[in-house]
Amino acid sequence: MPLAIKSVKQCFAPTQQVVELMEIFRQMVNHCIRIGLENEASTLKRLSSLSYSQLAEYEVISYYKLHAISKAAGILANRKQSIKRGRKTKTPYLRKGILVSCYGFKIVDGILKVPILLEHMGPKGMTYFDIPLNMHTQEILSDASVTLPSFILTANGTVSVCYSKEIAEKECTSIKGVDRNLGNLTVGNDRNVIQYNLSEAADIVENTRSIVQSLKRNDVRIRKRIASKYGKRRKNRVQQLLHRVSKRVVAEAREEGTAIVFEKLTHIRRMYQRGNYQGKNYRYRLNSWPFSEMKRQIAYKAQWEGVPIIQLSTSETKGTSQLCPQCGKRLQEDRLHRRESYCQECDRWLDRDVVAAMNIARKGAEVFQRSQGLAGEAMRGNPTTPVILRVNASKLACRMER
Ligand SMILES: [Zn+2]
Structure with missing residues (x-):
């Protein structure tokens, strides 16, 4: 075992x-x-x-x-x-x-x-x-x-x-994809999706930055000390929020008997470097986002509960937010609808994060079936809209599961 x-x-x-x-x-x-x-x-x-x-x-x-x-x-x-x-x-x-x-x-x-x-x-x-x-x-x-x-x-x-x-790994009856984004975490599959709003973590990060920036004393030692103090505080507060969410995600997976699928974010830090035509603030926001910490927490908690984890490779992750989860056609992006994409085939707008979570879940199911020696691709069903639940992570009660 x-x-x-x-x-x-x-x-x-x-x-x-x-x-x-x-x-x-x-x-x-x-x-x-x-x-x-x-x-x-x-x-x-x-x-x-x-x-x-x-x-x-x-x-x-x-x-x-x-x-x-x-x-x-x-x-x-x-x-x-x-x-x-x-x-x-x-x-x-x-x-x-x-x-x-x-x-x-x-x-x-x-x-x-x-x-x-x-x-x-x-x-x-x-x-x-x-x-x-x-x-x-x-x-x-x-x-x-x-x-x-x-x-x-x-x-x-x-x-x-x-x-x-x-720990004996639990049998799972369904599979859920986890999509990690700036400001939220989306977990789900074709049937239901839960989106955890983590914008408070983004606010904490932004706040820390403005505090550190507002201190103008030109002494490198003092600047270092202040940055370290607020950096630690920031880390603790964000960490607490992430723990709440990861605990909830794993508890739900255990109850429903689902496996959790992660996409692979290769070189995410390299995507937001100087010279990539992005603004300074945008780069800062993305580079300070704890993508891997979220995964680490969910992964170790899941392991402890015997919830299976499936990790997609880079090639399997490709295009997860660009393809329609129902018909598999490429989605159209629109500048006005920043977080949504349009599918011509199905004639509807879809939330990009929800699309990603659904596609990740589907890919995970394929990987799982292959590992079990079962042939066949996960079926694409008729256009259905998953139940989308939006949860504010900062309001999640710590003792909800008790
Ligand atoms: Zn479609």
């Missing part, structure tokens, strides 16, 4: 001892990165054989050494990937202390016990650093069906505990 993984995060107060341990961990990771760069090793196997003996000088439990190597291998693999994609890379270096482990820790009576080795006590005298878990974390981790693969402590006092569960 496939394994779904989630994590829960909370704050904790690090003691001097834990801070020191995190610092040693950081040094070990950087040591391994150095070794990896010198020998051009980025695989875990190669890096372990090169660096494990070198880590003997650090006085920590041996599984922290293994995790430091694996952390370094991850960083080096990312760097290799970036170089392959032609991105500029700096020499990787871990700046802040962390502690990662999948061994030795346990949760007893709502307390996360992180093993620490005291110098004077030898290998037998294991001592633990206790992190009291809050109610929310305890409630999540008390589920009997979850296992705890690992935890991460960071220097600024947050602990995340990963938890996983074996």
Whole structure:
């Protein structure tokens, strides 16, 4: 059975001892990165054989050494990937202390016990650093069906505990397409479509921009600090809105027994660059829109609930907003009707986003049938109008499903 993984995060107060341990961990990771760069090793196997003996000088439990190597291998693999994609890379270096482990820790009576080795006590005298878990974390981790693969402590006092569960993929009876747009998310198929209005997220983004722009002090350090402060605030607020919507989308898919189909947005950031005959504001709006975050959230929540996800390839995604979902003819665009297209064959106006969601769902059904070994194309039916429901995402109650 496939394994779904989630994590829960909370704050904790690090003691001097834990801070020191995190610092040693950081040094070990950087040591391994150095070794990896010198020998051009980025695989875990190669890096372990090169660096494990070198880590003997650090006085920590041996599984922290293994995790430091694996952390370094991850960083080096990312760097290799970036170089392959032609991105500029700096020499990787871990700046802040962390502690990662999948061994030795346990949760007893709502307390996360992180093993620490005291110098004077030898290998037998294991001592633990206790992190009291809050109610929310305890409630999540008390589920009997979850296992705890690992935890991460960071220097600024947050602990995340990963938890996983074996999930059987649910049988699905229908398929829904997800169309991600600027300002809304459209989910549906030929029968019904739900459009989540996310214009509030766009407003938040726009607001942040005008605040940052209105501050005219010509000091790069202050500008940076302000931009980072408002950037974080913006991210949190938009994130909250997206979580609400993604939760709702997945809950509905689970109840109705539908699979979720995503189109592929290749190089969406490259489409809105300078020199593409677009205005500055338009480019900013599109480039700040969290297209992939929306997908990430729906995908991991769906995985957790056993809702199947179908990903279309670039060629399968082609033309999803330009073809009529009923007759398959090319739609006509009109400058006056910005968000609508006209089908001559069916003689009617169609919402572009709804068209895209319907076409994505149809393509997804084809892909699904092919994967199941069933021949045949998804049928195009008689012209019907799907039930379109428009929901304001900012007004979605958080506890709707309870
Ligand atoms: Zn048509």
